[in-house]
Amino acid sequence: MHRFKNDMMVVTAILRTQGRQLTDERAKTALMNTTNRVLVMSRVHQRLRVGSEAxxxxxxxxxxxxxxxxxxxxxxxxxxxxxxxxxxxxxxxxxxxxxxxxxxxxxxxxxxxxxxxxxxxxxxxxxxxxxxxxxxxxxxxxxxxxxxxxxxxxxxxxxxxxxxxxxxxxxxxxxxxxxxxxxxxxxxxxxxxxxx
CATH class of the missing domain: 3.30.565.10 (Histidine kinase-like ATPase, C-terminal domain)
Known part of the structure; x- marks a missing residue:
């Protein structure tokens, strides 16, 4: 679980960094929505675990x-x-x-x-x-x-x-x-x- 959480944090950081470099507002919004979906997926997986076990x-x-x-x-x-x-x-x-x-x-x-x-x-x-x-x-x-x-x-x-x-x-x-x-x-x- 710890590795999964770290992986999600890395993906989120990459998406946010990429978003800051964009000038097109529609692209920024799409990337922000994707970032939010990754965060939700991480949150869902955290809720489905007890300790280190699913x-x-x-x-x-x-x-x-x-x-x-x-x-x-x-x-x-x-x-x-x-x-x-x-x-x-x-x-x-x-x-x-x-x-x-x-x-x-x-x-x-x-x-x-x-x-x-x-x-x-x-x-x-x-x-x-x-x-x-x-x-x-x-x-x-x-x-x-x-x-x-x-x-x-x-x-x-x-x-x-x-x-x-x-x-x-x-x-x-x-x-x-x-x-x-x-x-x-x-x-x-x-x-x-x-x-x-």
Whole structure:
């Protein structure tokens, strides 16, 4: 674990150094987003370890609540956003927990970046439950919702974040749906996958 953490710190330092040398703002933003993803991956792996050993299975309530607190501390506290979580406790294989953690990070980060412009207050909630043989992960916000440029889509046909979430959903053997909240402002990101 110590070597992994050091490797992640080296990668992050390289990305930040490269970012400082760029003059193109779009490239800088893309590199900053990549750096943040590397940091999240490191954080997810740290949460999945006890001492120097990886946990073979993870308690979903404990893991997701801890990850959500990390996101809240690093992102949400900078905005007037309320965060909520509704989490059932189930066991999840280590590799599936990594995928779930990355999906949560992307969905929450996207909500904070796009759903609440101009310091608009709002709520982001994360839920995890089991229903009829499937685990259902849902990240929901009450932000501005979809615009004509951001149509609802299934399967993550969109930006890099959507593609990453779709790849993680496929790794779980599940499906990703991004859609407007029916009858309300906001967006729902939902991943359903077999509870095995």
């Amino acid at each position: 946990k073979p299975v993870v308690d979903t309530h404990e893991f997701i609540a801890g990850l959500y607190e990390d996101l809240k501390a690093s992102l949400v506290d900078l905005q007037p956003i309320t965060v909520e979580s509704h989490l059932e406790a189930h066991t999840l294989a280590h590799e599936n927990a990594v995928a779930v953690g990355l999906i949560i990070n992307e969905a929450v980060t996207n909500a904070l970046k796009y759903a609440f412009p101009e310091e608009r207050p709002g709520t982001v909630s994360v839920s995890f439950r089991q229903h009829e043989g499937e685990f259902i992960l849902q990240v929901k916000d009450d932000g501005t919702g979809f615009t004509p440029q951001r149509e609802p889509r299934e399967g993550g046909q969109g930006g890099l974040g959507s593609k990453l979430m779709n790849a993680m959903a496929q790794q779980l053997g599940g499906r990703l749906v991004l859609e407007p909240d029916r009858g309300a402002l906001g967006t729902i990101v939902q991943v359903s996958f077999p509870a095995r």
